Amino acid sequence: MCFKRIYTLKPLLLILGMLLLGTAHAEFGVNFPEPAGELAQDIYDVHMLTMQVATFLLIIVFSIVLYSIYFHRKSRGYPADQNFHNTWFGHWSWVIVPVMVLGVDFTIAHNANNVLKTVWEVPHEKEIMDVKVTGHQWWWEFDYLDSGVKVESRALTKEQSGDLYLRDVDNRLVLPTGKKIRFLHTSGDVNHAFWVPELAFKKDAIPGYVTETWIELDREGVFRGQCAELCGTWHSRMPIVVEAVSGDKFNQWVDEQNAVKVAAAAEAASDKAWSKEELMAKGEELFNTKCAACHQINGTGLPPAFPPLKGSPIAKGPIEGHLHIVLKGKEGTAMQSWSSLNDLEIASIITYERNAWGNDTGDVIQPADVKNAR
């Protein structure tokens, strides 16, 4: 008896404790997050309609059951009805009840069908903004097809993200409000799924296929989501952070991104000989944003999946081998090719890896070395 009471009480106390804690409130609201667009609102409304119908029916059914059990109990002298199936209602209830249930189902299905049509019928307007969303193990790539901006988005490490661990990224997916946006989903390796609750839909990112979703954001804000398809060891480290801003702020952001890109390309193309200090400073910043999620900021990695670079035979061995693995990746492992980075970026990262954390090889790799190794 005593044991039973403890087993029933424990979960209840746990839930009560979680609700009383301020942190629990932030994570567990009583309903879905507030939608950030009309389409998301329509999906939310179908959910609310279903919940209202279900609650209404639940109250009616439970009231009848509880009333019958209490007021017609055996101790009051009520015998079990042996003749129910021979009455008029006994005959017809098997038809009437399913018809009523179907009626309720069709009411919900009709609404859901209308919303689904809107979800699937992606508007093919000239004005629509296209964003290609590519899932990778384990990061997101966002290509703004109209402006040529590319955003690589990776989870921040525990030290960098603090309370938002596994919920925060280095580069956000910035989107304008009041404009129709079409997402083109695909994957560079295995199946992933793009999911941000405020945008309402989930869509699988399948290698070799392109699927579409769309949204028109109606409020500014920061919306957090994650990969919703089990995609390997670090599936949990693929958060998505959408930042919705006004059209003007968005245009300004695009201009800034393009300016940074032009400046970086010009810098990388110059035949300047870089000093070790300059390369180390650049390399540290790049390593911490692009490589540290796997190899960790202190270079110790997370073996066996992600080998340490501190004291590693690659980082302390021949430069050619180091260049090769960064440029080409390593098949059968999570180490991808980083050839999309420019020569200066790769030279900085390799110089940093060969001199940080006590590796102290003294090697300085110039952009020209990377160019030759490509």
Ligand SMILES: [Cu+2]
């Ligand atoms: Cu994924």
